[in-house]
Amino acid sequence: xxxxxxxxxxxxxxxxxxxxxxxxxxxxxxxxxxxxxxxxxxxxxxxxxxxxxxxxxxxxxxxxxxxxxxxxxxxxxxxxxxxxxxxxxxxxxxxxxxxxxxxxxxxxxxxxxxxxxxxxxxxxxxxxxxxxxxxxxxxxxxxxxxxxxxxxxxxxxxxxxxxxxxxxxxxxxxxxxxxxxxxxxxxxxxxxxxxxxxxxxxxxxxxxxxxxxxxxxxxxxxxxxxxxxxxxxxxxxxxxxxxxxxxxxxxxxxxxxxxxxxxxxxxxxxxxxxxxxxxxxxxxxxxxxxxxxxxxxxxxxxxxxxxxxxxxxxxxxxxxxxxxxxxxxxxxxxxxxxxxxxxxxxxxxxxxxxxxxxxxxxxxxxxxxxxx
Numbered sequence: 001x002x003x004x005x006x007x008x009x010x011x012x013x014x015x016x017x018x019x020x021x022x023x024x025x026x027x028x029x030x031x032x033x034x035x036x037x038x039x040x041x042x043x044x045x046x047x048x049x050x051x052x053x054x055x056x057x058x059x060x061x062x063x064x065x066x067x068x069x070x071x072x073x074x075x076x077x078x079x080x081x082x083x084x085x086x087x088x089x090x091x092x093x094x095x096x097x098x099x100x101x102x103x104x105x106x107x108x109x110x111x112x113x114x115x116x117x118x119x120x121x122x123x124x125x126x127x128x129x130x131x132x133x134x135x136x137x138x139x140x141x142x143x144x145x146x147x148x149x150x151x152x153x154x155x156x157x158x159x160x161x162x163x164x165x166x167x168x169x170x171x172x173x174x175x176x177x178x179x180x181x182x183x184x185x186x187x188x189x190x191x192x193x194x195x196x197x198x199x200x201x202x203x204x205x206x207x208x209x210x211x212x213x214x215x216x217x218x219x220x221x222x223x224x225x226x227x228x229x230x231x232x233x234x235x236x237x238x239x240x241x242x243x244x245x246x247x248x249x250x251x252x253x254x255x256x257x258x259x260x261x262x263x264x265x266x267x268x269x270x271x272x273x274x275x276x277x278x279x280x281x282x283x284x285x286x287x288x289x290x291x292x293x294x295x296x297x298x299x300x301x302x303x304x305x306x307x308x309x310x311x312x313x314x315x316x317x318x319x320x321x322x323x324x325x326x327x328x329x330x331x332x333x334x335x336x337x338x339x340x341x342x343x344x345x346x347x348x349x350x351x352x353x354x355x356x357x358x359x360x361x362x363x364x365x366x367x368x369x370x371x372x
Contacts, residue, residue, distance in 0.1 A: 010354060011361050014368075016347035019194040019339065024371070025295035026059075028195075032274050032370045034058035034148040037159050039276045039289045041144045042183060042303065046072050050094040050109060054087050055146075056291050056299075062135055062146055063087050065098065067109040072139075074146045075132035080113070081105045086132070098132075107132055141278075141287070142179035142305075159272055166270035168233030173270075173278075175258040178285050181305035182312070185321045189300040189328060193335035194342070195275070195292040196367065198300065201331050202269075202277050202288075203229050204357045211330045214323055218242045218249060219267055225356045228269045235266030235280075245281040246319040247326065253283040253310050273366060279324065283307075286324050296339055302328060 018024050034057065041053045046066040053064050054077050061077035063086060079086050084102035087094075097114060098107045106115040111132035119125060136147045138155050145159065164170045191198060201207070205227035208216055216223040219236040228236045238245070244252030245267065255264055259282060268280040277288035284306045291299040304321050341347055353360055 008355055010352040011358055013350040013353060013360075014196070014364050015350045016342040016344065018367075019196060019342035020295060022295050025194075025292070027371055028367075029058040029292065031372065032058075032367070033292065034060065035153075035370070036149075036274055037138065037145045037147045037152065037155055038274075039143050039272070039287075040064060040074070040146045043072070043139060043142050043144055043179070044183065045091065046144075048093065050096075051092075052087055052094060052098075053091045054089070056293065057146060057148060060148060061085060062148070063098075063132075064137070064144055064146070065094070065109050069110075072137065072144055073109070073111060074135035074137040074144070075111050076135060078133070079103075079105050080130045080132065081116070140179075141173070142181065143287070162272045163270045163278060166229060166232065167268060172233075172263070172268075173280070175260060175263065176256055176280055176285055177258045178287075178305065180308070181256075181285060182308040182310075183303055184284070184306040184311050184317045185304040187302050187321075187325060187328075189302065189332055191298045191300055191332045191335060192296060193298060193332070193339040194296055195290055195298045196363075197335040197338055197342075198290060198298055198332070199271065199274070199363060200360050201335055203227060203271055203360050203363065205230075206354065206356050207334065211334060212327055214247055215327050218245060218323070227356075228267060229271065230356065230359055235263065235268040238265040238267070244283065244320070245323060247323040248319060250319055252281075252320050253306065253315065255282045256284075256307060271363075273363070283310075284320060288328075300328070300332070 038057050040055045040062060041064055045053050046064065049066055049068040051066045055062050062074055063077035064072055064074045066072050077086050079100040079102065081100065081103055084100050086098055086100055104117055108114050111134060113127040113130045136152045138145045140159065163173050167173060205222045206225045208222040218239055220239050221236050228234060242249040244250060246252050264282050270278045272278065275290040279286035284304060287303045289301045293299055
């Protein structure tokens, strides 16, 4: 049942310098965030040809744009002429093409160089050769996933397998039909903590009884310290008196049509390393994406997704959104409280994991393996 073999005793964590050393952070950006699949944007963020979004992936800025053929593509957000940033805004719509604001080199939505001042005087120029540098892109769960690696790892064996391994059934997540849900609310959090502290916090619930009273009211078993992710295929049951996954236990919205009876009134969670948290409840889905900005600063973007008819009806989502918004703020405050202590001599050798946290050790092993 568990992701471990019922461990006993204490296990050492990573040393403190892994959360404070800029050299470690640069290595992580190169060997993890520029090598793995990263959830970059919601597919619905690009609705019309020319719609674009930029996102930080490791040390790079990645540009995603919807072509006139309805195909989304991703490129490094760098002009091939002199290296200027092509799109400065986080999102927007380009009318006819992508034009560099420095020297007006112009690219089609397919990345091909289409025009540049004085280019015709140079004779035959291979416009494909000087087009934008493409980035691998996949669609899953209604999101665009990108990978900067020249040979990306198998999407099925990494991203999809991470969720399958946690839920114990390849069909379990498909029943929520996440790709067909609509965005009800998006909140961004600027967290003054290392990205790994946030991952570790999300993976365990040893802290839940201490800092999450609203959450344990709805999911009482979390007060015992075992997180949903500790058990393969397990979903935490709602409290008998809780009518829905809301801040005050009131009813939410109708059960999503695809989920089964045994998934009803339960909360499931999965981590897709290195930067996605997936939360599944009967009437909505919550998805977190993390973007490390510095060794001690992380941007977290959180989406609340509902059946389209719920969003279109203008239903009041506040009680539903507020529950996990409070959980997020409580978690991030805890992470920010830990960050300064990572540089203390008291944490030079790291800390320890108690048995209910031992699955975090697998995450540490994964990080160390990626860093070589």
